Amino acid sequence: MADRAPKPERKLQLSPTRIATYLACRVMYKYDYIEKIGKFYHKSRPGNSFGATLHQALQQFHEAGGSAAENASDLTSRAMTSWRSAGFTDQQEEAAHKELAIEVLQKYHVLAMERVDLTRVFLSEKMLKYDMGAFILSGRVDRIDEYVADGTLEIIDYKSGRMEVTDDQVRSALAMCIYQLLAKRLYPERRVFATIHALRSGATASAELTAEELNVWEDEIKGIALEIIEKDWSAIRPVYLPDTCPTCDFLSRCDRYWKAARRMD
Ligand code: SF4
Structure with missing residues (x-):
């Protein structure tokens, strides 16, 4: 059988998120984009679900013709029907965010009307x-x-x-x-x-x-x-960053590394 030609290496694709991750911490970048283990560590947060719901509702709203075609209640209904629940700790927190989403989208609709022409x-x-x-x-x-x-x-x-x-x-x-x-x-x-x-x-x-x-x-x-x-990504090791590590989803992983390194000393 003839040898298969090696797959051409894919060109690096850099987005604002990737660059921001790299600038925040090289190890974080390595975990997310080189080793691709983020899915085991990243947690759902209420703010992410809230934001994703609003983004989706606004996308659909504008694709449907925006404020010239839909009223505020059409827009808020879109958010409620595609609501994302991941990350909310209880029903009360989720209900408060739903109320806020309705308020935010009603305000958004008023502003969108002002730009119609x-x-x-x-x-x-x-x-x-x-x-x-x-x-x-x-x-x-x-x-x-x-x-x-x-x-x-x-x-x-x-x-x-x-x-x-x-x-x-x-x-x-x-x-x-x-x-x-x-x-x-x-x-x-x-x-x-x-x-x-x-x-x-x-x-x-x-x-x-x-x-x-x-x-x-x-x-x-x-x-x-x-x-x-x-x-050389294989040489990158976690170094504690006081402004970034405490809220990082990978902290438990890096902490294991630091503890093991201390035992080796
Ligand atoms: S815990 Fe700290 S060193 Fe580890 S990936 Fe996060 S920011 Fe980087």
């Missing part, structure tokens, strides 16, 4: 990808709106846990910079800016990076990608 949905819950040579930069955007007047693209990121947001926070947020970089590379003729929408309060803030700022981000991301590609 100004914008139209360009993309919703879409994975953007751009080939950077040695790797692929990717990012899943919650929504991109297009301004009817001039075709400007506004990337909108929903934050289901936040009450407040400032322009400076949008400007420095890794994910928002990556989304802008992706959108600008994919649609170079368009003006692009990014907005975070704090769903609980309805507050929004925006920022637009210049071409020079985007180039700086691109260089930084390329540097990180190169580090990831060239790293």
Whole structure:
């Protein structure tokens, strides 16, 4: 039998989450993306289920035509029918989150009505990808709106846990910079800016990076990608990080490593 040709190595795909994980802790990155053992350690949390339910309801709402086609009660019904229960400790906690979801979505509908004549949905819950040579930069955007007047693209990121947001926070947020970089590379003729929408309060803030700022981000991301590609992952060992370890899902695993290492001393 003829030898099978070796499978071509898949190009590294880097998303904002991957990059943020790498920057937070190399060991966390190794567990999640090299050894792929996260499913044994990551816990469901109420905030994740709450956020996922809202995201799904908003995606379906916009795909159905948004506030021009559906009223607030259609939108809240979508959330209740696709509600995710994972992670809630008891019925009381879940009921409180359902009540909050209804309040948040009613507020969202009012704001969506105000934009009806100004914008139209360009993309919703879409994975953007751009080939950077040695790797692929990717990012899943919650929504991109297009301004009817001039075709400007506004990337909108929903934050289901936040009450407040400032322009400076949008400007420095890794994910928002990556989304802008992706959108600008994919649609170079368009003006692009990014907005975070704090769903609980309805507050929004925006920022637009210049071409020079985007180039700086691109260089930084390329540097990180190169580090990831060239790293000897077998040599990476857990080192205690006081700001990150206490709330990390992998703490029990790293703790076992540290205890074993102490016994060996
Ligand atoms: S417990 Fe600490 S060292 Fe281990 S993966 Fe998490 S953040 Fe990294």
